[in-house]
Amino acid sequence: MTDDDRLYTLIAELTYLCPLRCVYCSNPTDLAAHPDRLQTADWLRVFKEAAELGALQLNLSGGEPLLRKDLEQLVEGAAALDFYSNLITSGLPLTRERLLRLRDAGLSSVQVSLQDVLAADSDRIAGRESFAQKLEVMSWVKDLGLPLTLNIVLHRQNLSRVADMIALAERMQVDRLELANTQYLAWALTNRSALLPSQAQLDDAREVARAARERLKGKIELLFVLPDYYSDRPKACMSGWGKRYLLVSPDGLALPCHLAHTLPGLTFDNVQEHSLHEIWHESPGFAVFRGEAWMPEPCQSCERRTVDFGGCRCQAFHLTGDAAATDPACGLSPKHDLIREARAAAHGQLIPLTLRYREFTR
């Protein structure tokens, strides 16, 4: 590792359990193999060790973090370490009273997800009735003076409603609106043909978002995240492997990203057996894709290798079978045909009716 590898953000995936069954969930499809194994004291130690490594941001995520009964204690522990703590939630199950307790424990900000602006469609994508509760939670967040991010994942079934999404965000007075196109990994990859938009859909939505960003400048921070299937160059996934982020899974694995434990042949250490310091500096799973030595051509001699770091390792593996391949989302990848074919299929008018919902089975 180099001096430039500096941990900024700890992502604590407190549990993979969730009341929702979103068809594009970013949790691994074998999530049931990773049950909650960390106690309150374990998480608090992980927070402390992350802070010592330099982490300033803490994402309390999941699954649904509200399912942890000790969330108040965890928030309090994070506040004592001066973290900027962000609760990333579906809004279920939550009462105003509990949100008040979380605020008073020192929570910095709340991100609520909606699946669409139309209740029936939001509930359909989430796999359960949840839209009304989510709106109520958003109003509590504002009432209690907490900063509010609204996150909506975009795909071909809701991209035409981006203008309505922005109007809702304005009505709810959110501080930040994240319109993030689906990344086609995990459950989303299973449902890709039902979710991947066409270029035209994407262009229209992007234009609406661009105009709104200008209009809302200073009021709402509006993010529109392109799907990398249409970017021609890959994303700097996690800002580089083992560079800025460390994620801890519910069963205690310390990982460079949300799906690193789905890559075969890599070894990741458990925080119950090793300190974060040890893991960050010495774990082979973190070392393997740091720097440039692992890179194949065309990455190895590409000027953008220090910009996108070869893209997403999980996408490389799940599409090509080789985690060390150039991300096929890159137009320069020898396997870019895989992306072109998926895009071509997305131009068809028919949306497959079957969606595979996230499920928790062994």
Add this chain to the structure above:
Amino acid sequence: MSESVRPALSLELKPKLAPKTKLRLDQKTGKYILLYPEKGLLLNPTGAAILKLCTGEQTLSSIIATLTLEFQSDQAKVQAEVLAFVHTLLDRGLIQAEP
């Protein structure tokens, strides 16, 4: 609205850090950092000095006067720097300004 037609800031505005931000010292670099959801803005000493005064209690002209003294610098130069910085952060919603 493009940057060029942006109205000039009144020196009577009282800038204040937005509620979604948290200003703290980063032990690793010894610099101040302004944290907000998912991101952080690492500050140089001037930026940090400006933001520490953005409490909603002082006007821009008073902030400029304080910093001119603190850095023993030219007032016009400090004013230009403060206004440019405050403008940028207002646009990004990281500070708010009440008259």
